[in-house]
Amino acid sequence: MSAFVGKYADELIKTAKYIATPGKGILAADESTGTIGKRFASINVENVESNRQALRELLFTSPGAFPCLSGVILFEETLYQKTSDGKPFVDLLMENGVIPGIKVDKGVVDLAGTNGETTTQGLDSLGARCQEYYKAGARFAKWRAVLKIGATEPSELSIQENAKGLARYAIICQENGLVPIVEPEVLTDGSHDIKKCAAVTETVLAAVYKALNDHHVLLEGTLLKPNMVTPGSDSPKVAPEVIAEYTVTALRRTVPPAVPGILFLSGGQSEEEATQNLNAMNKLDVLKPWTLTFSFGRALQQSTLKAWAGKTENLAKAQATFLTRCKANSDATLGKYTGGASADSAASESLYVKGYKY
Amino acid sequence: MSCFTTKFADELIANAAYIGTPGKGILAADESTGTIGKRLASINVENVESNRRALRELLFTTPGALPCLSGVILFEETLYQKSSNGTPFVDMLKSAGVLPGIKVDKGTVELAGTNAETTTQGLDGLGDRCKKYYEAGARFAKWRAVLKIGQNEPSELAIHENAYGLARYAVICQENGLVPIVEPEILVDGSHDIHKCAAVTERVLAACYKALSDHHVLLEGTLLKPNMVTPGSESAKVAPEVIAEHTVRALQRTVPAAVPAIVFLSGGQSEEEATRNLNAMNKLKTKKPWSLSFSFGRALQQSTLKTWGGKEENVKKAQEAFLVRCKANSEATLGTYKGDAKLGEGAAESLHVKDYKY
Numbered sequence: 001m002s003a004f005v006g007k008y009a010d011e012l013i014k015t016a017k018y019i020a021t022p023g024k025g026i027l028a029a030d031e032s033t034g035t036i037g038k039r040f041a042s043i044n045v046e047n048v049e050s051n052r053q054a055l056r057e058l059l060f061t062s063p064g065a066f067p068c069l070s071g072v073i074l075f076e077e078t079l080y081q082k083t084s085d086g087k088p089f090v091d092l093l094m095e096n097g098v099i100p101g102i103k104v105d106k107g108v109v110d111l112a113g114t115n116g117e118t119t120t121q122g123l124d125s126l127g128a129r130c131q132e133y134y135k136a137g138a139r140f141a142k143w144r145a146v147l148k149i150g151a152t153e154p155s156e157l158s159i160q161e162n163a164k165g166l167a168r169y170a171i172i173c174q175e176n177g178l179v180p181i182v183e184p185e186v187l188t189d190g191s192h193d194i195k196k197c198a199a200v201t202e203t204v205l206a207a208v209y210k211a212l213n214d215h216h217v218l219l220e221g222t223l224l225k226p227n228m229v230t231p232g233s234d235s236p237k238v239a240p241e242v243i244a245e246y247t248v249t250a251l252r253r254t255v256p257p258a259v260p261g262i263l264f265l266s267g268g269q270s271e272e273e274a275t276q277n278l279n280a281m282n283k284l285d286v287l288k289p290w291t292l293t294f295s296f297g298r299a300l301q302q303s304t305l306k307a308w309a310g311k312t313e314n315l316a317k318a319q320a321t322f323l324t325r326c327k328a329n330s331d332a333t334l335g336k337y338t339g340g341a342s343a344d345s346a347a348s349e350s351l352y353v354k355g356y357k358y
Numbered sequence: 359m360s361c362f363t364t365k366f367a368d369e370l371i372a373n374a375a376y377i378g379t380p381g382k383g384i385l386a387a388d389e390s391t392g393t394i395g396k397r398l399a400s401i402n403v404e405n406v407e408s409n410r411r412a413l414r415e416l417l418f419t420t421p422g423a424l425p426c427l428s429g430v431i432l433f434e435e436t437l438y439q440k441s442s443n444g445t446p447f448v449d450m451l452k453s454a455g456v457l458p459g460i461k462v463d464k465g466t467v468e469l470a471g472t473n474a475e476t477t478t479q480g481l482d483g484l485g486d487r488c489k490k491y492y493e494a495g496a497r498f499a500k501w502r503a504v505l506k507i508g509q510n511e512p513s514e515l516a517i518h519e520n521a522y523g524l525a526r527y528a529v530i531c532q533e534n535g536l537v538p539i540v541e542p543e544i545l546v547d548g549s550h551d552i553h554k555c556a557a558v559t560e561r562v563l564a565a566c567y568k569a570l571s572d573h574h575v576l577l578e579g580t581l582l583k584p585n586m587v588t589p590g591s592e593s594a595k596v597a598p599e600v601i602a603e604h605t606v607r608a609l610q611r612t613v614p615a616a617v618p619a620i621v622f623l624s625g626g627q628s629e630e631e632a633t634r635n636l637n638a639m640n641k642l643k644t645k646k647p648w649s650l651s652f653s654f655g656r657a658l659q660q661s662t663l664k665t666w667g668g669k670e671e672n673v674k675k676a677q678e679a680f681l682v683r684c685k686a687n688s689e690a691t692l693g694t695y696k697g698d699a700k701l702g703e704g705a706a707e708s709l710h711v712k713d714y715k716y
Contacts, residue, residue, distance in 0.1 A: 002560040003611070202360035206571035213564035219611050248535075249616075253577050255643045257611040289615050289647040 004216040008177040012221030013260075015139050016179045019099060019223060020261025020291040023330050024070035026181075028297035029056060030103035030142065039301075045310035053081050058308060059301070060089060062319040066096040067075070068326035073101040073142050073181075073295070080136065090137035101140040101181070102133045104169070107130075108146055117158040120145050120165050123172070130176035140179035142225070142295075143169040148187045149200050149232065159207045167211035174218055181263070181295065183225035184208050186236050188267050189354060190232035190347070198229045198246045205254035219258040219281035224355055228264050228277055233352050240273075244280035248288060257289035266299030268352025274299035275337055276330045293333045298351040300325050362574040366535040370579030371618075373457060373497050374537045377581060377647040378619025381688050382428035386623075386655035387414055388461035388500065390433055397659075403668030411439050416666060417659070418447060420677040424454040426684035431459040431500050431539075431653070438494065449696075454667060459539070460491045461496040462527070466504055469564045475516040478503050478523050481530070488534035498537035500583070506511035506545045507590065508560050528619040532579055539621065539653065541583035542566050544623045548590035556587045556604045563612035577616040581654050583623050584609070584633055585665035591626060591710050598631075602638035604647060615647035622650070624657030626710025632657035633695060635684045640693035651691045656709040658683050661701075 019026065031039065037047035037056075043308050045051055051163055078113070079102055082088050090100045104126060106116035120143060130141065145162035147154040162184060170180035184204050186197065205226065212219065228247040231238055251262060266274040274296060279293050294300075303325065308318035325347070331337040364370070377384065389397060394413075395405035403409050414436050417423070430451055437460055440446050448458045462484060466476035478501060488499065503520035505512040520542060528538035542562050544555065563584065570577065585605040589596055609620060624632040632654060639650050652658075661683065666676035685700040699705075 001562075002557040011379055018527040083706075199360040203571065206360070210564055213561065213612070252616040253614050254571070255615075256611050256613065257615055257647050258607070287615060287647050290612075290644045 002216055003218040004171060004174065005218060006175055008174065008220065009218060011121065011177060012174055012179050012218060013236065015099060016221050017260045019070045019140065019179070020293065021070050022291050022333055024068060025294035025296070025329055025333060026071045026073060026101070026263055027059065027069055027300055028073045028074040028295050029059060030075045030077065031297065033077065034054065034132055038303060040310070043305055043309045049077070051310060052077065055170055055308070056081065057083050058315060058318055059304070059322060060092055062322045062326070064323050066327045068100055068330035069098045071099040071101050071140060073103055074138070075103055079133065079138060086135070094137065099139045100137050101142060102138040102178070104129060104133070104141045104173070105143040109159060111161065114155055115150060115153060117148065117153060117155060118140055118146055119158070119161045119225060123165070123168055125168065126172045126178055130173055130178050134177045138178060140181060140223070141173045142181040142183060144183045144185060146185050146187065146199070147204055149190045149192050149196060154186070154200060154204065159204055163204070163207040163211040166208055167215035167217060170212060170217045171215045172221060174221055179221055179223060181223045181225045182208060182212070185265055185267070186227045188227070188230060188233045188352065191234035194229060194231045194238060194242065194246050197231065198250050200249045201227065201229050207248065209254060209256060219256055220260065222259060224259055224262045225254060225265055226262065227267055233268065233354070240276040240280035243277045244284050248281055248284055248286060252286070252288070255290060259290050261291045261293060263295035266294070266296045266351070268350060269299055270350050271299045271302055271325055271347040275325070275332045276339065278329065279332035279335055279337040282333060291333070294329045294330040296329065300329065302349065302351055303347050360571060360574060361468045361576040362520055362529065362532075364532055364576070367576060369535060369578065370532055370576060374579050374581055375618045377428045377457060377498065377537070378568050379428050379544065379620070380649055380687070380691055382426060383419035383654070383687055383691055384429045384431060384459070385417065385427050385658055387417060387436065388431040388433045389655065391435065391456050396536035397663060398668070401663055401667050407435070407589035409668060410435065413448065413666070414439065415441050416673055416676055417662070417680060420451055420680045420684070423681050424451070424456050425682045426688040427453060427456050429457040429459050429498060432496070433461055434476050436582060437491065437496060437582055441488055443491045446553040451539050453496065457497045458495050459500060460536070461489070462487060462495040462499045462531070463501040469516060469519065471484065471647060472513055472516060473508060473511060475506065475511060475513060476504055477516070477519040481523070481526055484527065484530045485534055488531055489655045492535045496536060498539060498581070499531045500539040500541060502544060504543050504545065507550050507554060512544070512558060512562065517562055519597060521562070521565040521569040524566055528570060528575045529573045532576055537579055537581060539571070539581045539583045539626045540566060541623065543623055543625070544585050546585065546591045546710065549592040551593055552587060552588040552596060552600065552604050555589065555658060556608050559587050559608045563608065567612060567614060577614055578618065580617060581618045582613060582617055584620065584664050585625055586622055591712070598634045598638035602642050606642055606644060608641055609648075614646060617648050619649045621653035624652070624654045624709070626708060627657055628663045629657045629660055629683055629705040630701060631698070633683070633690045633699070634697060635685065637693055640691060649691070652659050652687045656689065660686065660707065660709055661705045
C-alpha cells in the first residue's frame, strides 16, 4: 500500500471506527491552562489545579452522559489527574466506553512575511511524547492547524505549511498507536459569504489529503475535524439546511471514503446553532460515506460552566445541563434532534470571539 | 465553490450520473486509425475507411447491446460516419439512450531525462475542438495518461505532468459541455506484486485529485477510468476477489464521493477476466459511494472481431458474440454475473501486449 501499516494498524482502524459510532461524539475538554483560565474568569472562578480538576470531574461523572460520548480530548495535565476518590480519569473514561485522547500540538506561531497567518508547532520529540501518552492510556490525539480567510488569505504557503504539519503529526501518531484527529480549522472571522468559505474549505481539504497521502498516512485510522461551511462572522446568518448543503458538498468533494468519521468543531457557534447544523447535515438525503458527528468544546460546555459557576452546590444542575447538550448532539448525529433542548438562554449565546486565540 | 461555474454544470452532472447507471457501461471504440489497423491486421482485414465503418456499424446495430451501454467512445473519424442506411452513428446511439463520447488526446510523447516515461499531448486548441465535437453530438470526452511501474517509476515528474495534463484537459472539456473521463492508466507491465500496484495507484490517484482541485474541476461532472489493481503481467495471477479488495480499497483512499462513477479500463486482461474482476468488485460489501462499471475496448471486442473476420456472412454470429460480452459486463456492474457467459473464441485469451502502444 502507499499507506504505512505498522504494528498498531488494526488497533488504529478499530479505534477510529469506534469514535465514529453513530449516536456518539467527542467532548473537547483539552483547553490549555491559559485557555481554561479565560473560561474560569468569565464565571469568576480561580484558575488553580483543584478547580480545573473539579470541572473535569463534573463533566466526566455526569449521569447518563457517557453513552453520548465515544471520546474525550484531554490536556496533558488532565491525562494524569484523578477523581476525588482517587480513580484516574483515564480509567473512569475507558471503563465507560469513552476513549481518552490528548492534545499534542504546542500552539500556533506567525508565518513571517504573511498577513498574520500561522503554522502550528509541536513536532519536536512528538514520537516520544506519543509513546508516553499511549502508556498513560490515550488512544487518539488532536492537533489544530489554523487558517483564515482574507483578501489574499489563505496563502499557498499557509495552506502547504499547515497541511504538511498535519500530515507529519498524523504519521508520527500512527507510528505510536494514537489515532490522529486531523484539524484544519478555517476561521469564521470575516465578511465573506458562504460560497467563499466553501471554496477555501475545499482547497484546504484537498491539500490536506494530498499531504496525508504523501506522508503514507493510513486514512482508515484517522478522523477529520473540520469547520462547518458557514458565512463569515460579519455576514448575515443562513439556515442550518444551507450550512448542511454547502458543508456536505465540500466534504464529498475532498474527503476520501476511507476516512471513517468527520467530527465538526463548533468554532464560535452557540450550543444550539452547532447542534442544529449538525442535525441538518445528518438529515440531508445525499450519500455520505463517513459518519458526521461532533467534537465540541465550548458548544458542549458553555451553559454547563455558567450553571456551575465554581460552586459545589450547583453540581447537579450543571451536570443536568451538560447531559442536555450531550443528548441533543447525540440526537443530531442521527438527524433526530427536534430543537429547543434548553430553555436556557446560554444555549443560544454566540460563542464567537474575534481573532480567537486558544 | 473551489470549482468553476459553467453554464453546462447541470448538463455535465446529469450526463456523468447517467453514464454511471447501474447495469450499463461504456464501449471504448475509439481506436485511432493506426491502432484499429493492428486489430484489423490480426484478422486479415484491410485497414480502409469502409472496413472501419463496417466494424463500428456491426457493434452499434447489435440487437440488444445498446441497453447495456450508457456511452460509446469514438475516434474523430467515427463521430462523423453514418450507418449503411445513412443514419449518422451519433443519432443512432442517442436515440437508443447511448451517449457519444470522443477521444481528444493526441497520444503520448516521451519525457526527456526519464526512463521512457511519457506525457500526453493534445491541449493546443482543445477548447475549439471540444466545441466542434459538442456540435457534432458528443457529450463526453476521454484523455489517456500513461504511467509505468519500475525501479524508479513512476517518477514524481511523470506523476505530476500526467496529473496536471489531465486536470487541464478536464476543465477545458467542462467549459465546452463535455464530461471529461479522467484516465490515469498505470500499465500492468512488470514483475511487481499487487501491493506495489496498489501503492502506485493510490499515489497517482491522490495526485490526480489534487490537480483536479487546483484546476477548479467540477467533480460531479467527471468520471474516472483507472486500471484495476492487479499483480504485474510477469507475476502470478490472483483471484478476482483479491483484485476487487485491493482495487476498491485504493479507490476508497483517493476518490472523493462527489465522483459519480468509476469505469475501469481492461488493460491486457482477457474478456472473461475483466468481467469477473468487475463482478467481484460489485459483490464486495464495503463503502462504495461511486458506481463501478466498465469502459472496455479490447475486453468487449476481441471475440467479436475474431468471429467477424471482416466477412459479411459472419456479422450475425459476431453480433451474438458481442451481445454475450455486453450482457456479461452489464451483470458484472450489478454483481450478478454467474460466469456462465458462452465464451466466444478468444474470450479467455489474454490481451496483454508488452509495452503496448496505442
